[in-house]
Amino acid sequence: MSTDSIDPHASVWHLYGAVMRHLRESKRNLGLRRAGEMMYTDFSNLAKWERGERVPPADMVQRLDQVYDARGILAALYEVLVDFKTATESAQRYAGRTLENPAYANGDDDMERRAALHLLAGLGTLGTFGTLGITAEPVRELLDRSYDYPHRDLADWELACADHLHALRTRPCHQVVADLSIDLAAVRRQSQTSTPAEATELQRIIAMLASLQANALSRLGAHGAALRWWHNSRQAADASGDLELRLVVRAEETGHGLYGQRAPETILCMVRDAQQLSDKPFPSLLSTEAKALSMLGRHDEALNTLTALHKAVDTGGSDRYGFWKQEGTHFAESWVCAGVGDEAAAGTAREKVLELTRDYVYPTNVHLHGALCTVTQGGIDEGLHQASATIDAVSPAYRTHHILETANLIIRAVPHDQRTRPAVTEFRELLAATPPPQRA
Numbered sequence: 001m002s003t004d005s006i007d008p009h010a011s012v013w014h015l016y017g018a019v020m021r022h023l024r025e026s027k028r029n030l031g032l033r034r035a036g037e038m039m040y041t042d043f044s045n046l047a048k049w050e051r052g053e054r055v056p057p058a059d060m061v062q063r064l065d066q067v068y069d070a071r072g073i074l075a076a077l078y079e080v081l082v083d084f085k086t087a088t089e090s091a092q093r094y095a096g097r098t099l100e101n102p103a104y105a106n107g108d109d110d111m112e113r114r115a116a117l118h119l120l121a122g123l124g125t126l127g128t129f130g131t132l133g134i135t136a137e138p139v140r141e142l143l144d145r146s147y148d149y150p151h152r153d154l155a156d157w158e159l160a161c162a163d164h165l166h167a168l169r170t171r172p173c174h175q176v177v178a179d180l181s182i183d184l185a186a187v188r189r190q191s192q193t194s195t196p197a198e199a200t201e202l203q204r205i206i207a208m209l210a211s212l213q214a215n216a217l218s219r220l221g222a223h224g225a226a227l228r229w230w231h232n233s234r235q236a237a238d239a240s241g242d243l244e245l246r247l248v249v250r251a252e253e254t255g256h257g258l259y260g261q262r263a264p265e266t267i268l269c270m271v272r273d274a275q276q277l278s279d280k281p282f283p284s285l286l287s288t289e290a291k292a293l294s295m296l297g298r299h300d301e302a303l304n305t306l307t308a309l310h311k312a313v314d315t316g317g318s319d320r321y322g323f324w325k326q327e328g329t330h331f332a333e334s335w336v337c338a339g340v341g342d343e344a345a346a347g348t349a350r351e352k353v354l355e356l357t358r359d360y361v362y363p364t365n366v367h368l369h370g371a372l373c374t375v376t377q378g379g380i381d382e383g384l385h386q387a388s389a390t391i392d393a394v395s396p397a398y399r400t401h402h403i404l405e406t407a408n409l410i411i412r413a414v415p416h417d418q419r420t421r422p423a424v425t426e427f428r429e430l431l432a433a434t435p436p437p438q439r440a
Contacts, residue, residue: 013052013055014051014052015052016049016052016074016077016078017049017050017051017052018050019073019074019077020046020049020050020064020068020074021050023068023069023070023073023074024050024068028067028068028069030067030068032046032047035067035068038067039060039063039064039067040063041060056078058078061074061075061078062075151190151193151194152186152190154201154202154205157187157202157205158205160183160205160209161205161208161209161212161321162322164176164179164180164183164209164212165212165322165323166358167179168212168215168216168219169358169359169360169361170358170359170360172397172398173216173217173219173220173400174220176212176216177213177216177217177220180209180212180213180216181213183209184206184209184210184213187202187205187206187209188206190202191203191206200239200240200241201240203236203237203239203240204236204237204240204242204245206232206233206236207233207234207236207237207240207245207249208233208245208321210229210230210232210233210236211229211230211233211237211248211249211252211253211323213229214226214227214229214230214233214252214253214256215252215256217229218256218257218259218261218401218402219256219361219400219401219402220400220401221260221401221404223260223261226256226261227261230249230253230257233249233252233253234246234249234250234253237249243277243278244319244320244321245321246277247274247277247278247282247284247285247319248284248319248321248323248324250270250271250274250277250285251274251282251284251285251287251288251323251324252284252323253270254267254270254271254274254285254288254292255284255287255288255291256402257270258288258291258292258295259401259402259405259406260401260405260408264292264293264295264296265292265296267288267292268289268292268293268296271285271288271289271292272289280312281308281309281311281312282312283309283312283313283324283328283329284319284323284324284328286305286308286309286312287309287328287329287331287332289305290302290303290305290306290309290332290335290336291332291335291336293305293336294335294336294339294340295339295409299336299339299340302336302339302340303336303340306332306333306336309329309332310329313326313329325356325357326356327352327353327356327357327359327362330349330350330352330353330356331349331353331357331362331365331366333345333346333349334346334349334350334353334366334369335369337349337373338369338370338372338373338376339372339373339376339413340376341373341376341377342373343370343373343374343377346369346370346373347370349366350366350367350369350370353366354366360398361400361402361403364390364391364393364394364398364403364406365402365403365406367386367390368387368390368391368403368406368407368409368410369406370386371383371384371386371387371390371410372387372406372409372410372413374386375410375413375414376413380414380418380421380423380424381421381423383410384410384414384423384424384426384427385423387407387410387427388426388427388430391403391407391430391431391434392430396434399434404431404434407427407431408431410427411424411427411428
């Protein structure tokens with residue numbers, strides 16, 4: 001291990017160097033001289049890059065990523081830090097708001113500064129700092145100091161929430177986490193300097209953004225961080241006094257909790273506690289209840305809950321925040337009917353989901369529901385081959401934890417005495433070989 005000190009908080013390029021060193025020493029166990037030989041460059045160049053004294057030239061970055069076995073991490077960070085300025089030449093400049101540390105990059109363009117903060121926010125939220133010996137608190141303070149922009153009005157914040165929700169349904173999760181981190185820091189700062197009435201309204205924004213952040217982290221399988229954001233979202237929703245939002249947040253938390261984050265029994269208790277807040281059935285909570293009952297093998301109860309869900313939707317059950325949409329009913333139906341082996345009903349629900357949805361997870365998962373239905377009916381090999389083809393068709397960047405957990409439902413549907421079949425083994429190996437989406 002190198003004894004040279006690196007302060008990753010000194011500048012963005014010091015942070016980049018700290019990531020380089022971590023990958024070289026902890027992942028590859030390479031000395032600088034050996035790494036230099038593999039890079040076809042003098043090891044002193046590598047040392048300067050790691051210490052943040054020099055910036056690696058662009059033509060070395062891909063080779064650097066390969067030698068350090070970074071799986072695209074170093075190349076992606078480099079692209080964010082170096083190429084963002086070119087991509088945003090026409091963007092608005094915020095004169096006079098530069099980082100306090102003069103070691104940062106190439107000077108005075110605030111859009112480039114924001115790109116660096118985008119990176120810091122994303123890394124901090126995903127927990128990368130802990131593995132590098134970097135504490136997240138100085139980064140949070142840096143974000144708070146740096147986002148000194150004029151206050152945004154409520155309509156602008158509501159538009160931002162809608163934009164993040166759309167991004168969550170259409171883009172890789174790690175990108176969404178980084179973007180949300182920036183707005184969460186900004187709205188938090190704004191709420192601290194607002195009037196009491198404005199601060200209450202901003203609690204609604206914080207609740208929605210925190211819920212989206214927890215959703216994105218759940219899709220990445222970062223359950224510890226996600227649970228903390230769910231807690232923050234509930235607190236903010238309660239502070240807002242908005243009953244519908246309180247229900248929405250709890251429905252989102254329980255719905256995403258089904259994907260390996262919490263036990264189905266816990267989810268059922270949380271759903272029923274949430275329903276006590278209102279004298280009317282809340283559709284998205286009923287949807288989660290039906291899926292949890294299905295996971296527990298309580299299929300008759302799950303089907304009865306589906307009936308209640310349809311009634312609630314027929315009486316106007318949708319939320320004004322856009323989290324719950326019509327395809328949610330059909331998705332729950334696809335899940336529950338697949339669990340009981342009702343191929344016709346599951347197929348009808350699947351087609352409705354495919355017709356309506358914009359969320360990239362839903363189409364993959366309803367096809368996996370079809371494979372689950374086949375396995376439930378006894379077609380183990382056929383169902384697992386269906387599932388394998390479905391997973392293979394998804395780009396690694398979009399193979400979220402939700403998709404992989406749905407695939408695991410299929411394995412759990414295989415009778416215990418049949419789980420040594422070659423098709424099961426091959427499917428397990430496919431899932432084990434699937435990289436986490438944030439590293440794709």
